[in-house]
Amino acid sequence: MKEHVHDAARRAREAAAVLALATRADKDAALIAMAEALVQSTGRILEANDADVAAARADGTPENVIDRLALDEGRVTSFAQGVRDVAALPDPVGEVVRGSTLPNGLELRQIRVPMGVIGMIYEGRPNVTADAAAICLKAGNASLLRGSRSAARSNAVIVEIMREAVAATGLPADVVQAISAEDRSTATHLMQARGLVDLVIPRGGAGLIRTVVEESTVPVIETGTGNVHVYVDADADLDMALDIVINSKTHRTSVCNAAESLLVHKAVADEFLPRVVAALREHGVVIHGDPAFMAVDPAVQAVTEEAYATEFLASEISARVVGSVDDAIAHIRRYSSGHTEAIVTRSLEAAHRFTRGVDSAAVMVNASTRFTDGGEFGFGAEIGISTQKLHARGPMGLQEMTTTTYIVTGDGQVR
Incomplete structure (x- = not known):
């Protein structure tokens, strides 16, 4: 051979x-x-x-x-x-x-x-x-x-x-x-x-x-693998956020730019969690959530450290409420594979802090993670998405x- x-x-x-x-x-x-x-x-x-x-x-x-x-x-x-x-x-x-x-x-x-x-x-x-x-x-x-x-x-x-x-x-x-x-x-x-x-x-x-x-x-x-996050900020348009979360997670679950973890700011949790949990469940997504998510629906499973670190490539997602954009950044830097992260916000300050704070090949502001793709970026096609930092990074x-x-x-x- x-x-x-x-x-x-x-x-x-x-x-x-x-x-x-x-x-x-x-x-x-x-x-x-x-x-x-x-x-x-x-x-x-x-x-x-x-x-x-x-x-x-x-x-x-x-x-x-x-x-x-x-x-x-x-x-x-x-x-x-x-x-x-x-x-x-x-x-x-x-x-x-x-x-x-x-x-x-x-x-x-x-x-x-x-x-x-x-x-x-x-x-x-x-x-x-x-x-x-x-x-x-x-x-x-x-x-x-x-x-x-x-x-x-x-x-x-x-x-x-x-x-x-x-x-x-x-x-x-x-x-x-x-x-x-x-x-x-x-x-x-x-x-x-x-x-x-x-x-x-x-x-x-x-x-x-x-x-x-x-x-x-x-x-x-x-x-690299795609442990991809979507963070819904305190200043997010929640209708937009719902669309982005659902598209990022369910458009095609078996690919590396599909969302695997959802982070929601505590300021919008009471309003957003019932909506996003219902929508994800309607699409057949199994949610591994923290106590705040579990309180919304008994079908939400208790999240584990392993779930936070998992690239599911399936109809599953980990979910957590965070106290600030800095908490979201800290969570992502701990668990992310460095592929793609997204923030949904109307705050330029939050968007700027997020894009500077996370360390990934692609960072989306008010857009689905599914756009991290050579074809979508106008490259015609892609040979892969690099998560390293030498010579090539991203699609x-x-x-x-x-x-x-x-x-x-x-x-x-x-x-």
């Missing part, structure tokens, strides 16, 4: 060298061809995905995980459109980050260049296969895509379709490759292919991410998949 992975990486390096010289027109033509091929092959993709979903259900996989795995015509159309959106974006390669003329006359430019070969190790969610391939290609990188065994059939078909489309436009098919998920060792070999792979990005549950971060010898951009699009080089131009200067 090691040689299989390393051979794929070698071919990816050769393909990346060709891709580095490709024009924007070349890359965009390949992306448009990929998008069209995905739509035209929807039937093939759904047939493979049906088999993956059936196998997952037979294995007793929880429904929230099934939701991330399952595709339908709308989801295929959506990720194909994401590929088109990436094609429509400016090419980051060659962008001048900064430039100047030094006192000795040397002209200095720092420009964006491709990373080279990027490995993705991810769970479920076959849409990631298309998103990652598209972003890597546009940024001039070859991609090695190691999805989960549960989505093996779906991923294999999606990659095959994209490779055929890329090759038809004249670029090397090996700019997109799938790494087999039949053996767990392939993930290890990918994350330890130092010298062949330039960057590894894990995307999935906490266990997967921790394993890649701890065991990889290739540089890693860590995409990662094209620029985050590049590095830089310095071009220094002179007319004979010596030191």
